[in-house]
Amino acid sequence: MRIGVLALQGGFIEHIRMLRSLQVDTFEIRKKEDLQTAMDGLILPGGESTVIGKLLKELDLLEPLKEQIQNGLPTFGTCAGMILLARKITGTDTTYFGALDIEVRRNAYGRQSGSFFTEAPFKGIGAIPMTFIRAPYIEQAAPEVEILSEVANHIVAARQGNILATSYHPELTTDSRVHRYFIELLLKDSLIPAEPVFIPII
Ligand code: GLN
Numbered sequence: 001m002r003i004g005v006l007a008l009q010g011g012f013i014e015h016i017r018m019l020r021s022l023q024v025d026t027f028e029i030r031k032k033e034d035l036q037t038a039m040d041g042l043i044l045p046g047g048e049s050t051v052i053g054k055l056l057k058e059l060d061l062l063e064p065l066k067e068q069i070q071n072g073l074p075t076f077g078t079c080a081g082m083i084l085l086a087r088k089i090t091g092t093d094t095t096y097f098g099a100l101d102i103e104v105r106r107n108a109y110g111r112q113s114g115s116f117f118t119e120a121p122f123k124g125i126g127a128i129p130m131t132f133i134r135a136p137y138i139e140q141a142a143p144e145v146e147i148l149s150e151v152a153n154h155i156v157a158a159r160q161g162n163i164l165a166t167s168y169h170p171e172l173t174t175d176s177r178v179h180r181y182f183i184e185l186l187l188k189d190s191l192i193p194a195e196p197v198f199i200p201i202i
Contacts, residue, residue, distance in 0.1 A: 001186065004029045004039035006065075008055040010047015010080060014171040018179050019043075032060050041074040041186045044081030044097075046133065046169055049089075049106065052080055053096045062096065069099045074162035074186040076179075082165035083136050090139055100163050101142035108137040108154070108167075122157060123148045125177050130156070130168035137167050162186065 003019055005012045007028035019026045027037050042065070044052075056062040069075050069085075075097075077085040084096040088103040107114060114134045122128045123146070130151065138155035141147060149157035149166070156167040157178075162185045170178035 001025065001040045001183070002027065002038070003041040003043060003186075004034070004037065005043045006045060006052070006056075006061075006081075008047075008059070008061075009051050010045045011078075011169065011171065012043075012045040012047075014169070015043045015045050015078075015179075018171045018176055022176055022179060022183065024183060029061070029065075030059075032064065035061070035064055035068075039068075039073070041076070041182065042069070043182075044075065044077035044084050045171070046079030046081060049080035049083035049096070053084060053094070056084075056096065066097050066099070069097050069163070072162065074164075074182070075099070076164045076182040078166050078169050078171060079133065079135055082138075082167060085163060085165050087142075088140075100158070100160050100165055101145050102138045102155075102158060102160075102165070103140040104136040105139050106136050107134050109135055118151060120149055120151045120156075122178060122181075125181060128170065128177060129173040129175050130166075130170075131172045132156075132168050135167040159185075162188075 002025040005015050007030050016026050085100040086104040087098045087101050090105040116132050118130050119127050145158050145160045147155050
């Protein structure tokens with residue numbers, strides 16, 4: 001299994017470290033040629049969504065990645081990565097991958113005082129540490145979107161099919177359970193039907 005990590009700007013190194021600690025093979029996506037490497041999953045890190053979005057367009061990466069995501073590539077976006085995945089960004093008509101049926105509000109906790117740490121439940125996992133850095137939250141989610149975490153009545157983690165997004169940064173903690181959750185989605189996706197079993201006639 002190999003996971004591509006978008007490495008144009010922001011906190012991609014931390015995702016790579018987390019994946020390596022889980023023995024997962026990774027590679028950085030910086031330019032179009034990097035997409036020649038086949039991937040089983042994609043991580044969109046935190047950073048500045050406007051900067052990453054601009055670079056994605058300039059480097060001709062937006063459309064080919066969008067196509068792969070639309071074709072079912074399991075994708076995990078943290079913070080700015082969540083914004084890149086959203087179908088709608090509050091207050092603007094700009095969208096990037098538009099693959100997750102959510103509306104996100106950027107810098108939803110304010111720009112300056114908007115960084116904090118808390119612990120809250122992640123559905124099916126239990127309480128996990130959550131680091132928020134000028135984070136977005138989900139204003140609205142379509143019925144087919146599964147809500148995975150809420151903090152103070154705001155949705156901060158969600159999944160639709162094999163697209164996962166968190167407002168917070170699990171890669172900045174030592175708790176790898178959210179990354180494991182993503183890897184499990186990916187493994188489910190690649191499950192091939194069992195070979196028929198031939199019982200020898202003795
Ligand atoms: N505020 C950033 C944005 O809007 C996201 C911050 C982050 O990724 N930590 O893109």
